Amino acid sequence: MKLIERLRHEPLLSFAIIGIGIFALNTWLQPAQQTTTDTISIDAERIESWKKQFRSGNGRLPQQQEVDAAVEQWVDEEVLYRQAMLHGLHQNDSIVRRQLIQKMNFVIEGATPLPPATDAQLQAFMESQPEKYQQPAKLSLQQVFLARGPSSLNQQAAQLLQQLQTAPESYKGKGDSFPLGQTILNADNTLLRKHFGKRFVDQVTELPADNNWLGPIESGLGMHLLRITKRTAAQPPELSSMREKVALDYRLQQEEIARRKTLDSLRKQYSIEIVSTPEAKLADAR
Numbered sequence: 001m002k003l004i005e006r007l008r009h010e011p012l013l014s015f016a017i018i019g020i021g022i023f024a025l026n027t028w029l030q031p032a033q034q035t036t037t038d039t040i041s042i043d044a045e046r047i048e049s050w051k052k053q054f055r056s057g058n059g060r061l062p063q064q065q066e067v068d069a070a071v072e073q074w075v076d077e078e079v080l081y082r083q084a085m086l087h088g089l090h091q092n093d094s095i096v097r098r099q100l101i102q103k104m105n106f107v108i109e110g111a112t113p114l115p116p117a118t119d120a121q122l123q124a125f126m127e128s129q130p131e132k133y134q135q136p137a138k139l140s141l142q143q144v145f146l147a148r149g150p151s152s153l154n155q156q157a158a159q160l161l162q163q164l165q166t167a168p169e170s171y172k173g174k175g176d177s178f179p180l181g182q183t184i185l186n187a188d189n190t191l192l193r194k195h196f197g198k199r200f201v202d203q204v205t206e207l208p209a210d211n212n213w214l215g216p217i218e219s220g221l222g223m224h225l226l227r228i229t230k231r232t233a234a235q236p237p238e239l240s241s242m243r244e245k246v247a248l249d250y251r252l253q254q255e256e257i258a259r260r261k262t263l264d265s266l267r268k269q270y271s272i273e274i275v276s277t278p279e280a281k282l283a284d285a286r
Contacts, residue, residue, distance in 0.1 A: 038082065040075055040078050040079070040082075042071060042074065042075070046074075047067065047071070050062075050067075050070055050074075051067065054066070054070075105259065108258075108259050108262045108263070109255060109258075109259065111262070112255075112258040112259075112262060114251065114254050114255065114258065117247060117250050117251065117254075119239065121250065122239055122243065122246050122247060122250055123239050125246060125249070125250045125253070126237050126239055126242075126246045127237075130236060130237060133237035133242060133245075133246065134234050134235060134236055134237050135234060135235035135236075135237070136188040136189060136190070136234055137188065137189070137231070137232060137233055137234045138186045138187060138188050138231075138232045139186075139187060139204070139209070139228060139230060139231045139232070140183075140184065140185045140186055140187070140228075140229045140230040140231075141183075141184050141187075141204075141226050141227060141228050141229060142171055142182055142183050142184075142226070142227045142229060143171075143175075143178065143182055143183075143184070143224050143225060143226050143227075144160055144164065144171050144174045144175035144182065144224070144225040145175045145176050145177070145178040145182075145221075145222060145223075145224055146160070146175050146176060146216070146222050146223045146224075146225075147176040147221065147222040148221065148222045153216070153222065153223045154216075157215065157216040157223050157225060160174060160175070160225055161213060161214075161215060161216070161225050164213040164225060164227075165212070165213050168211070168212075168213060168227065171213075171225075171227070175225075176222070178221075179195060180195055186232070189201050189205075192204065196219045196220075196221075196224075197219050197220045199218070199219070200217055200218070200219040200224070203217050204217060204226065204228070207226065207228050208228065209228040209229065209230060209231040210228070211227060211228075211229060212227065213225055213226070213227045214226055214227070214228075
């Protein structure tokens with residue numbers, strides 16, 4: 001308030017402050033004289049490319065005034081871009097940083113083309129990590145499902161189990177409906193976990209495939225009386241059945257190896273310092 005009161009009685013001071021503000025703004029907008037000689041060039045190739053994009057989106061070629069407007073817009077954007085770079089607005093900006101890193105990764109990837117992988121390379125790559133590519137163990141089962149309700153299911157499950165052990169094929173139509181039905185064929189653990197839960201799968205893994213009715217096995221949905229009819233052990237991977245996946249994984253690995261090699265070479269151009277904070281230095285001293 002004192003400053004405002006002083007400015008009211010001292011007009012020369014007011015003009016001085018306004019002049020300083022205008023000078024600072026003008027300096028920021030025009031930081032260096034040499035920028036006035038920079039050339040912004042728009043070649044015919046860029047204009048033709050924009051015309052094709054316009055035609056693709058609008059179904060016709062642009063009129064001349066539309067071309068002129070697009071050129072003027074591009075010039076405005078280029079001026080703003082160059083001014084932003086000149087003022088260092090790209091620095092300490094996490095979004096711009098990520099975009100530049102992404103573009104540089106694309107440049108590195110394009111500069112190191114990889115030849116197609118041979119069958120021998122894919123086979124060796126696949127065999128180096130069999131747990132990733134092997135066909136998982138599977139099982140087939142029949143079930144009678146008892147959904148959770150207000151009353152205990154234990155007595156009902158015990159009575160049904162006795163009936164099934166006496167007449168194994170009488171399971172059809174018994175119990176409550178279940179999304180996968182009463183007969184489940186060649187299900188792996190991933191499918192079973194999705195519909196029954198991990199606890200159920202851990203218990204079923206220990207059950208014998210002897211065609212006898214067992215249970216009840218509890219899941220998050222209710223109780224299950226089961227008969228394991230078939231088990232298939234995990235099968236070693238075959239390249240012929242998963243060539244596309246193996247080839248993609250192999251290529252991604254080779255691209256990362258090539259990127260890492262290029263990046264390690266680029267790192268040698270820099271002196272890298274890791275500066276510890278005072279807190280970290282104090283902790284190390286202890």
